Amino acid sequence: MQTPAPVDYAKATSIADALAKLQAHGEEARVVAGGHSLLPMMKLRLARPDALIDINDIPELVGIKVVGSEIVVGAMTRHREILSSDILSEHYPIFREAERVIADPIVRNRGTIGGSMCQADPAADMSAVGSALRGNAVVVGPSGTRTVPLREFHQGPYETVVQYGEILTELRYPIRPGAGSAYEKVERRAGDWGVATAGVFVVVSGGVVTDCGIGLAAVGADHYCSPQGEASLMGKEPTEDNLRAAAAATAASCSPNADQRGPVDYKVHLAEELTLRALRRAVRSSQGA
């Protein structure tokens, strides 16, 4: 039987209350969001916080809305709400395509986008999406609020810029009129983490690619993205040859580890193939086909 070690627990009722409770409980306190990464880690003693500050039931942390030229998603928004969001589907189908293959419906009822970003698992799908879209994270702490580009949010596996005493409150994604987007993932079985994943957005205007983003998870892409792949495509016509060249440049920029999900050469192959498939579909939808 797996049970977490003894731990204190306090429920926060607002962002300010959560910050105060984190302060009061000291450096070994952690916030618990959906708990679907944290509780399993506590059972295995991979995490041993002294206190859990529960940020479920803080209404200001939940929701998806358009504010100016950005889509703003609260950190405590559950995977299920992202999957079924009309706002996200309208602007960026990449969200729905990625969410459909994150875990299973019951896990998606509980797990949150903020928890997923803060867990910083190298295979986290929402991290790949966030980096592809060049979104921003809003982090609030005792010394105020700061906005961090998602491409600088992750410091390495399981490590982010969020410091003790701080919480991630929302994610912001710029709206790009005319953008097409798509997500591709290969998993060993339904509901599993990806062996490799790729998600992209492309804006085609006047016959050339005027903007694009390439995100990847589980393949050792720095900050879950490939600026090399993007540079190879920018300003070019979205021909099959040019998409293939961008996918090859993307794969060359990845350095996956071999693990139980597959060997290095297989993952590199997948990075290239999945990037290519996502690019083809995103180009097609950007061109309105």
Place this chain on the structure above:
Amino acid sequence: MQVTITINGVEQSRDVEPRMLLVHFIRDELGMRGTHWGCDTSNCGACTVTVDGDTVKSCTMLAVQANGKAVGTVEGLAQGGELDPVQKGFMECHGLQCGYCTPGMMLQARWMLDHNPHPTEEEIREGISGNICRCTGYKNIVAAIQYAAENPATSEVPA
């Protein structure tokens, strides 16, 4: 820590350690063994219950997090002595063998039908993809859920 949880409509108060998982609260504190406990790693779905109406794997939620909330278990599926259509479907279509996965499977099926009363076979399979069955091969479980969709309770308005 004192918690009060409404289980299948009945308020239950206990003094528990914050580290107690909801599944153990239900099984060990309340002695309600209908909720099963399998993998312990949020993969199998045997421990599925509802919390404020949505299905949750109760091995991956603390009992203190359910404080003040309404929890539903398999014991609460039948209403007024009448089995839920999902339970009838599992009987009619031989939707179980050992029965280990069945409580979680039925709660997830109920939740799915509440949100999508007429699922396709593919939607059913996707809907129960977080519930693992080692016996049936799923075919009869899918049939059981289809039966429930086709034979809703008389109180349910057919769409």
